[in-house]
Amino acid sequence: MDTTQFERISKTAWKIRPSGRMRVPAIIHADESLISDMDDKVREQLVNVTTLPGIVGAAHAMPDAHWGYGFPIGGVAAFDPADNGVISAGGVGFDISCGVRTHLTGLKVADIGQVRTKIADALYHHVPVGIGSTGKIQLNDTQMTAMLEGGALWALNRGYGEKQDLEFIEEGGRIAGARPETVSERARKRQSREMGTLGSGNHYLEIQEVAEIHDAAAARAFGLVQGQCVLTIHCGSRGLGHQIGTEFLREMAISAPDHGIKLPDRELACAPINSDVGQRYIGAMRSAINCAMANRQIIGHLAREVFRRFWPGIRLPLMFDVSHNTCKLETHQVNGRARDVYVHRKGATRSLGPGHPSLPQAYSRIGQPVLIGGSMGTESWVLTGMPTSETAAFSSACHGAGRRMSRNQARKTWQGRQVIDDLADRGITIRSPSHRGVAEEAPGAYKDVAEVVEVAERAGLAKKVARLVPVVCIKG
Amino acid sequence: MTAITHTPDATQPAPTGGRWEHFPHVADIGVRGFGPTMGSAFEQAAMAMTAAVTDPDAIEPITTMEINCQAPNAELLLVDWLNAILYEMATAKMLFGRFSVQIRGDTLNGRISGEAIDVERHAPATEVKGATYSELEVVQEPDGQWRAQCIVDV
Numbered sequence: 001m002d003t004t005q006f007e008r009i010s011k012t013a014w015k016i017r018p019s020g021r022m023r024v025p026a027i028i029h030a031d032e033s034l035i036s037d038m039d040d041k042v043r044e045q046l047v048n049v050t051t052l053p054g055i056v057g058a059a060h061a062m063p064d065a066h067w068g069y070g071f072p073i074g075g076v077a078a079f080d081p082a083d084n085g086v087i088s089a090g091g092v093g094f095d096i097s098c099g100v101r102t103h104l105t106g107l108k109v110a111d112i113g114q115v116r117t118k119i120a121d122a123l124y125h126h127v128p129v130g131i132g133s134t135g136k137i138q139l140n141d142t143q144m145t146a147m148l149e150g151g152a153l154w155a156l157n158r159g160y161g162e163k164q165d166l167e168f169i170e171e172g173g174r175i176a177g178a179r180p181e182t183v184s185e186r187a188r189k190r191q192s193r194e195m196g197t198l199g200s201g202n203h204y205l206e207i208q209e210v211a212e213i214h215d216a217a218a219a220r221a222f223g224l225v226q227g228q229c230v231l232t233i234h235c236g237s238r239g240l241g242h243q244i245g246t247e248f249l250r251e252m253a254i255s256a257p258d259h260g261i262k263l264p265d266r267e268l269a270c271a272p273i274n275s276d277v278g279q280r281y282i283g284a285m286r287s288a289i290n291c292a293m294a295n296r297q298i299i300g301h302l303a304r305e306v307f308r309r310f311w312p313g314i315r316l317p318l319m320f321d322v323s324h325n326t327c328k329l330e331t332h333q334v335n336g337r338a339r340d341v342y343v344h345r346k347g348a349t350r351s352l353g354p355g356h357p358s359l360p361q362a363y364s365r366i367g368q369p370v371l372i373g374g375s376m377g378t379e380s381w382v383l384t385g386m387p388t389s390e391t392a393a394f395s396s397a398c399h400g401a402g403r404r405m406s407r408n409q410a411r412k413t414w415q416g417r418q419v420i421d422d423l424a425d426r427g428i429t430i431r432s433p434s435h436r437g438v439a440e441e442a443p444g445a446y447k448d449v450a451e452v453v454e455v456a457e458r459a460g461l462a463k464k465v466a467r468l469v470p471v472v473c474i475k476g
Numbered sequence: 477m478t479a480i481t482h483t484p485d486a487t488q489p490a491p492t493g494g495r496w497e498h499f500p501h502v503a504d505i506g507v508r509g510f511g512p513t514m515g516s517a518f519e520q521a522a523m524a525m526t527a528a529v530t531d532p533d534a535i536e537p538i539t540t541m542e543i544n545c546q547a548p549n550a551e552l553l554l555v556d557w558l559n560a561i562l563y564e565m566a567t568a569k570m571l572f573g574r575f576s577v578q579i580r581g582d583t584l585n586g587r588i589s590g591e592a593i594d595v596e597r598h599a600p601a602t603e604v605k606g607a608t609y610s611e612l613e614v615v616q617e618p619d620g621q622w623r624a625q626c627i628v629d630v
Binding site for chain 1: 569610
């Protein structure tokens, strides 16, 4: 990216002052190397976001930001309903409440090593993965409504998971204010056979080794021990979220002129928070957030069932479950004043610092775990919110490495079979329904996540706690 | 809004010529169709979307469905058409490899043929979550050829 339009305000922050239709500054959190690698589209898309009504503070891009649709991926923006602020279906995206969930296993790599291929096969067969897969749970309309209201709590009441899990899920596993009546029949139908399915693309279930500890106190609080394995799930609200996103994007794109909103890009489709369509979208999006949390709760349960075949009685306590495609009503300090704002995080993770009232008690002195997903072969990270996270970017941090190569380019560069064999040589077992999918998700197609988290820490967004490396990866 | 009717007895769609391609986007995929008419460009864009998932030639045209959409402009009509196909793929657990489209005014009548997903044979690479308004264009080029394109989220 050409940085001449930016003012460098710190070693890790680049700012564009408001001009033209911009209402607030645009800030990219990156060092020289990361920002120079970013596409110019990130700047263009972030500047577009600053023109939306009711935006407060600044529009932020995280260190892993890349060219998205509407918002950049890694974009964070907050809107004040009292100032005609908007909510944007494009600012949340199609995969509403896509997120990462990590369970502790207490097992060493050697324990996994003894059964590595057997447990990989068992997980692959027990957790529905990939296109066309269906879950065992089929919901009728009444059950669907209960799920959309109840989230992970609904799943728990159906026998999926353990009561202790809920404290370690954002919003206690159930976000208030869901309005299932705003979720269309088509969205419900699209979800009716998809509960407890992992999905496809960059979604995965992995057994990972804790390879390095960077913050001993935080690791102790989170239960992370070097040399032990964790189980991590990356997926979202499945077809329900995709359909809600599709329908509200369309409605908001068409109705924007009626609300006096001039969209710089149709994909930024939005509506005033205090409008009928805005309120219906919030109710539907929260239903999708509950769906995603229920979905990950079920998959966590399915994974536990598999582990218990190998190690009877093993608990797999939940370390944390956090989303990275959401819009949430939160209180933030804006220009020295506490304001209730709707924070859009598209490909960005909430990162609450120590002492925040929403934290589980066990983490209150540490901060919120920020789970950074890798992709087969590439490492993942656990970070934690910092005292500086709030002022840096509405308590937000990065969510992954981001691609450096398109799927087509990756497919031309690698063969899926070869990628699987190469990873096997490195001690990583892959199971996937598609060799082509594996080639498209090859580790080399992604940026170096270590650089991203290093900058996230230096920028005061989130602090490094542990580096995780894959042992077994089930790829959708 | 889009309306869908299933007509399993409908005759298979006969595409009206044209070609498709993917255009680069780092995280997602651009789908682009070209054809002598707007309808044929839409058919080819649908082919490009299917090709993001699997080889369209490997899909047997066993079942045919009808798709009808109405939208205030050609761009929204393209997004509606692609999203209607995604909806059928997701709910019927099918893949589609043949498309035919008739566009009159603001209305699209389409037929799509395909078969149930066979994971072994189709090895679907990724799931398309939705057609977006990014890089969305439906235009007639100076040479008379139509181009229909957008980014799809995968």
